[in-house]
Amino acid sequence: MQTEGGEAVVFIPVFPGTNCEYDSTKAFERAGASVVTKVFKNLSAEDIRESVAEFEKAINDAQIIMFPGGFSAGDEPDGSAKFFATAFQNARIKEAVMKLVNERDGLCWHLQRLPGLIKLGLVPFGEIVGQKENSPTLTFNTINRHISKMVYTKVVSNKSPWLANAQLGKTYVTPASHGEGRFVADDEWIKKLFANGQVATQYADPEGNVSMDEEWNVNGSYAAIEGITSPDGRILGKMAHVERRGDGVAINIYGEQDLKIFESGLLTSSKELPYIYNNNRKIRNPTAGYAVGFLSDSHQLSSFFMLKVALALLLIIAFRLSGRVLTIRSTRSNTSPEDKGTITLADKRPSKERLAVSSSARVWELSSG
Secondary structure (H helix, E strand, C coil): CCCCCCCCEEEEEECCCECCHHHHHHHHHHHCCEEEEEECCCCCHHHHHHHHHHHHHHHHCCCEEEECCECHHHHCCCCCCHHHHHHHCCHHHHHHHHHHHHCCCCEEEEECCHHHHHHHCHHHHCCCCCCCCCCCEEECCCCCCCEEEEEEEEECCCCCHHHCCCCCCCEEEEEEEECCCEEECCHHHHHHHHHCCCEEEEEECCCCCECCCCCCCCCCCHHHEEEEECCCCCEEEECCCCCCCCCCCCCCCCCECCCCHHHHHHHHHCCCCCEEEECCEEEECCCCCECCCCCCCCCCECHHHHHHHHHHHHHHHHHHHCCCCEEEEEECCCCECCECCEEEEEECCCCCCEEEEECCCCEEEEEEC
């Protein structure tokens, strides 16, 4: 689904205790998305059934699910994200999420609530399977209290489409605020995550050196891991709050603050949308289009090229009716996403006539003799 204006739809589920939905909504809207938020109500059994139905519909209508940070149910009992994980293991919601990821090429992102994705299994497994006995997990910070400070994180993998506009190897500075952010996993899992490119970001110093020093690795995460992805990169979970950014925010902090995560997610999820936003400007989507059977799977046709094909077919019919014998040749150009090919029609009837018809992108040539 998309809006009448062609914007991608982002669904943000809200649970009792989450507190980042407003900043997240603003960030996505600034990037050009249409955002839908729904509160999961739990005061009665009827409320829960109604919320399940609303969440299922919202997920089916969205290209992106963004789980906001906060303290779901006060992080009780026994740690964070239990409420969130329980709700998303409901059969109807689970099915909608997996269809979004596996059949509709949607994206999921869990901001600061990385424990929720891990408890569901969306990271590192890429599907809702629950947390296994030896799975990576998150636990209390090594200082045994909540931390709130700016952290430096280094982009160490470009596998995730969420980081498509971030610079590989560059260090970004982002607000962090959590009490349970320490990533813990055994050596086998850590080696596997790095080998698969699933470690997206690591804590580092301002010069970009990955660090285990608690000054920079603020929660004591193993291997200084701050963000991980699903095997295909479409699901990203990270601890730092990239949505807490603005023109007048943290202007005295050294370092680049914008990973362009929101813009990257919209670009990836909007391949069927005619327009996207770039630097707050509505522009034609360079990735828009559909793969078609008579071309290789790697090619996509723009709507403009399809219009040229339709006009060419009308010309063929017209020339056929007039008794002329025509040939048609189609060549493709990969230099521009908006210019997918050239149509040339040749009239074989002996004549010296030539007719050139100009379009904004190409010249179509109808030649004879």
